[in-house]
Amino acid sequence: MAYTIAVAGKGGVGKTTLTGLLIQYLCSKKNGPVLAVDADANSNLNEVLGVEAPETLGEIREEVARAEVSGENPIPAGMSKQDYMEMKFGDALSEQDDYDLLVMGHTQGKGCYCFVNGLLTTQIARYAKNYKYVVVDNEAGMEHISRGILPSVDTIILVSDCSRRGVQAVGRIAKLIPECGLKPKTVGLIVNRAPGGVLNEGTKEEIEKQGLTLLGVVPQDEQVFDFDCDGKPTVQLPEDSPVRKALYQIIDKLDLS
Template sequence: MMQRIAVSGKGGSGKTTISGTLARLAGRRLGHVLAVDGDPNPNLGRAMGVQHDGVWPLLPTNLMKVEEIDGKRVSKLALPVQQILTEHTVAGPDGVQLLALGEVDEPSKGCLCSRHGMVREIVGAAVEEADQAVILDMEASLEHMRRGTVRHVDKLLVVTEPYYRALESAGRLVKLAREMGLKEIYGVANKVRTPAEEEVVLNYFKTLDIPVIAVVPFDDTVTAADLEGKPVLDYNPQAPSIRAVSGMLDRLMA
């Protein structure tokens, strides 16, 4: 059974393309998947081919409540998670529901801290209460680690390209994820052109004691699909990157 999977990585690493592809392939197998865009600059809907006007509404602030439990103030969802998913998701292809953290539509209006909290609790409840597998596409910064947005996920995928700055960013993510207590952390090597580049990523994750669950080759199809405004999965279902993500899904579900 697939559970809650978060996809994280440096900006430009390709994590959103991987997240969208992974969600749709999982939807084809499972019949229903919740894809969560955890980035306030949302792109997951486009990557999946969701038919929408592209303006993702902010989640309302009344979805959370504070209760006192054993003398501690605890934030919890104010509504059943199934009701939230019914009222605040957009239907996507292949049985995928899309929930977006929401985009920043005005400057100098404060942080989105409360919405990170909502996403965290929705992800935490989705499997047990709504029988939903979850693919969570995180923002490129480390903010989601600070806010604990990925606290309830079962698996964290750290996507990296084969060059030093991307690997260094991956190392920071792994460190914070371990400090948060996440047990299943996997590396994903993306945009790999040569065996030498693959070896660099494999060796780096080996030093972190993190298994690499997939090596996704550099694929010109991704650029061609984006130029036409299409998901790679629709543009060419047999593209090398699609085959690699499908193999990763096999391993995740196993």
């Protein structure tokens, strides 16, 4: 089975940026192959990685569910529904040199998704067998993992900014983990965008109060902001980037195997 790493945190804390750099780290260490899964409803992992976004699995689910309601049939003559879905899911896998990308997307339409979700679960389980690592950029609630659509998770990395409220939000996410039936080997916190890479005493106090294990601190770096404004993929940050160096030191200490 693939080793699954899930990254979670509330929006706006730089979670997806760190996820992209984590994927690049695994690829640079030749620890692949890696399946990158964008499971955040606000999908933008592809922008961090610098690749075009494929058709989302949510869009495929909605297409088939709408067809069930309307009576329209998008399936070519002579092809079964299951074969059509597997073909569409295959098209949604964006293949890169060192990793492949799946974008989960989300569904808003009405109708029953049970059949499609079942096929999706089977398809992702089939995919996962071909990879050493599955790295999942989650929304805060880890919906796709808790519903069993994605594989069970081995390591959960929680990301917060350096504010008390940010740490409190991550603490609430941490409490969801056992409620979702997840039993990861490791759960830890990375504090991102810390001025000078240093936490103040109030933040440290809140981390302890929330019962969180601090994996490390990533400093604030204007270069990340500049890359975003210029539309440059964050994974193109230079090797001496403080953000890259700090994150890589944190990952080096984790037993991702």
